[in-house]
Amino acid sequence: MAETLILGIESSCDETAAAVVAGGRRVLSNIIASQVDLHKKYGGVVPEIASRKHLEAVLPVIKEGLSAAGVTLADVDAIAVTHGPGLVGTLLVGLSAAKALAYATDKPLIGVNHLHGHIAANFLADEPPEFPLVCLVVSGGHTDLIYMTGHGQMELLGRTRDDAAGEAFDKAARSVGLGYPGGPQVERLAAFGDPEAVPLPQARTEAPYDFSFSGLKTAVLQYAQKKGPLADQQRADLAASFQRAVTGVLADKTLKAARAMGVRQVIMAGGVAANGALRRAMGETLAPHGIRLGFPPPVLCTDNAAMIAAAGHYLYEAGVRSNLDLNAIPALGLL
Ligand code: KG4
């Protein structure tokens, strides 16, 4: 029997993306039209501009996604689309396109939770992770530790009490004079800095698997203001010290959760999982305990549609189908 082909469509923030995934594993195409350059000068995503750009890009990106995969719409088994969480205006663009295509071709429509997509990106690998596992979700809006026994079967162990890890990276970036999006720029600058140079508060919380990053964010801002204007080396040192503080607490708490749940597999999901220092810290923390660490390649960590197609694949196999009245849910939760 031929492999199931899923067309994925993603438009929750500032990337218009379309991808075709075969058998839930093989990425046949992964087209991403980023709007980053457009929003840079505003220091963040401007929702109205984003919606308008998605509208221009969505059909060409879908067409390219299909042609790069060497398939036509008639070949796909289902159309999977992000319906939340995200910006309502941008979500509606991808969702409306997916509905129109599903209606016109009489193909099943499958609404996908964007966060489940980030997690599913881990299974687009030659050696997919094994359940049960603990997953650290670290994106622009989320920092969650979850226990998973199967696709879509998850239990929340802990989460951030205030800022998400990605948000903390973006705000720290601003404090050291870097623009949007902050995460990758902080990582590049931190490579030239000494992570021991600036004493910063460890982001501790009482609850064993919860996080808090707002104190750390404030400490970075206060240091920058007190010592400013910072020389290049001081900026790099501050970025490196901040990155060490964030990655350290993420790795420590993930290990604690993995040991408490008795799992031998940990995975990471979301934009911050692209961070090399976090990947190293997690690997070094987990390896001595015989716990395997998985993470997607960087391009599948940040927003893309291959992950939406992958999550859609598992829903398709489970018989899940959405109706054409499927709505965008900006605050859709992980569970
Ligand atoms: O998952 P994502 O692309 O979008 C959301 O669903 O939120 O995550 C975006 C977040 C941003 O805060 C961005 O600064 C952060 O991920 N990020 C990084 C890196 N690449 C993206 N943070 C640290 N290091 C990176 N290399």
Ligand code: ZN
């Ligand atoms: Zn995302």
